[in-house]
Amino acid sequence: MADENWPLYEVFIRSRSGLSHRHAGSVHAAGDQMALDHARDVYTRRNEGVSIWVVRSSEIVASDPAESAAFFDPAADKIYRHPTFYEIPDGVENL
Amino acid sequence: MDKQEALLKYVLRLGDNALVLGQKLSELVTQAPELEEELANANFALDYIGQARLFYSYAAELEGKGRSEDDFAFLRDGNEFRNVLLVEQPNGHFGDAIVRQFLFESFYALQLEALARCSAPRVAEIAARAVKEIHYHLRHVSQWLVLLGDGTDESHSRVQRSLDDHWRFTGELFAGDEVDEAFEREWDGPRLAELEQDWNEKLDTVLADATLTRPAAQWMDGGGRRGRHTEHFGYLIAEMQFLQRAYPGARW
Numbered sequence: 050m051a052d053e054n055w056p057l058y059e060v061f062i063r064s065r066s067g068l069s070h071r072h073a074g075s076v077h078a079a080g081d082q083m084a085l086d087h088a089r090d091v092y093t094r095r096n097e098g099v100s101i102w103v104v105r106s107s108e109i110v111a112s113d114p115a116e117s118a119a120f121f122d123p124a125a126d127k128i129y130r131h132p133t134f135y136e137i138p139d140g141v142e143n144l
Numbered sequence: 145m146d147k148q149e150a151l152l153k154y155v156l157r158l159g160d161n162a163l164v165l166g167q168k169l170s171e172l173v174t175q176a177p178e179l180e181e182e183l184a185n186a187n188f189a190l191d192y193i194g195q196a197r198l199f200y201s202y203a204a205e206l207e208g209k210g211r212s213e214d215d216f217a218f219l220r221d222g223n224e225f226r227n228v229l230l231v232e233q234p235n236g237h238f239g240d241a242i243v244r245q246f247l248f249e250s251f252y253a254l255q256l257e258a259l260a261r262c263s264a265p266r267v268a269e270i271a272a273r274a275v276k277e278i279h280y281h282l283r284h285v286s287q288w289l290v291l292l293g294d295g296t297d298e299s300h301s302r303v304q305r306s307l308d309d310h311w312r313f314t315g316e317l318f319a320g321d322e323v324d325e326a327f328e329r330e331w332d333g334p335r336l337a338e339l340e341q342d343w344n345e346k347l348d349t350v351l352a353d354a355t356l357t358r359p360a361a362q363w364m365d366g367g368g369r370r371g372r373h374t375e376h377f378g379y380l381i382a383e384m385q386f387l388q389r390a391y392p393g394a395r396w
Contacts (some may be wrong), residue, residue, distance in 0.1 A: 055178065076180050079291055086284050087180035090187055 056105055058084040060092055063100040070102050078103075150326035151264055152206045153226070154333070155195035156216070157323070157369070158259075159199030159266075160227035162274075163217055164262065165248060166192030167384050172235055185286060188245070191277040196223050199268045222381050223371035230313035232368075232377045236306070239292050239299070243306040246285045246350070251317045253278045256343050258334035267331070286350050293354025307351075315364025318343075323369070 055077040066105035078084035145239035169189035176182035200213035327333040
């Protein structure tokens with residue numbers, strides 16, 4: 050099957066100037082430029098985008114779900130990292 | 145040939161090229177090797193049918209005899225179609241379809257670029273819109289030609305064969321007749337000799353990237369401009385026109 054040969058690419062679309070690219074999905078393609086074509090045909094058919102990035106899925110380094118406790122849980126009780134933790138002193142107009 | 149007659153005939157030819165290639169590409173729907181390529185092909189087919197509608201509805205206005213775009217598409221006989229023979233060739237294998245589309249679109253893109261500057265305003269408007277679509281098609285099929293030509297030994301030999309098989313239909317693209325001459329003269333239309341020169345240069349660049357060999361100069365087929373088609377064309381329009389022929393005026 051062709052799937053065994055065509056690598057997978059992740060597709061990122063910027064919907065308007067000024068916004069950032071967001072992950073839209075993925076496509077298979079026979080090459081980098083062809084991946085752009087396929088992303089254009091699959092994900093911007095209805096005027097969804099003004100810019101496309103594609104990157105080979107195998108090039109993405111992702112966090113390991115098994116490590117999510119070590120990665121993300123420690124942030125859960127650091128409420129002082131949120132600006133709402135701090136009371137604004139009287140008399141401060143601009144912060 | 146007067147100015148209006150040249151315009152009508154020229155617009156109909158543009159519509160015929162677009163409709164016939166659109167029909168051939170429509171036949172490939174559900175046949176693509178991958179979902180992504182399937183969408184690309186279906187888009188191409190619809191782009192062409194959209195362009196054919198624009199040309200035919202304008203031709204209907206020019207003719208002024210109450211015919212509609214549908215009448216031009218579905219109620220004319222084969223010898224009334226004036227498309228070039230290249231676009232009616234069978235889909236064959238994937239490489240054949242890519243080569244056919246590449247050879248035609250590398251010409252059609254240049255034709256539309258020239259038409260966008262002609263002095264017939266409606267034609268220029270349609271061409272300016274269509275050329276964007278065709279530039280994208282050409283980008284896509286050119287890549288495929290390079291991938292196949294510069295791919296495996298088998299893909300290379302098969303696509304070289306496709307190129308050799310379709311070559312005899314390329315001469316017709318530039319073999320203008322009195323309609324082309326009148327349109328060029330009266331409406332500042334494309335100069336086919338210049339188009340041919342540009343086409344050859346662009347073609348050689350892509351063929352070099354694809355490691356394909358340009359076929360030797362040879363006898364060229366032709367006749368589409370006079371309504372003389374290859375044996376494949378009867379089947380094509382029989383399928384395309386069946387519904388309107390069997391159930392005249394059917395709508396849904």
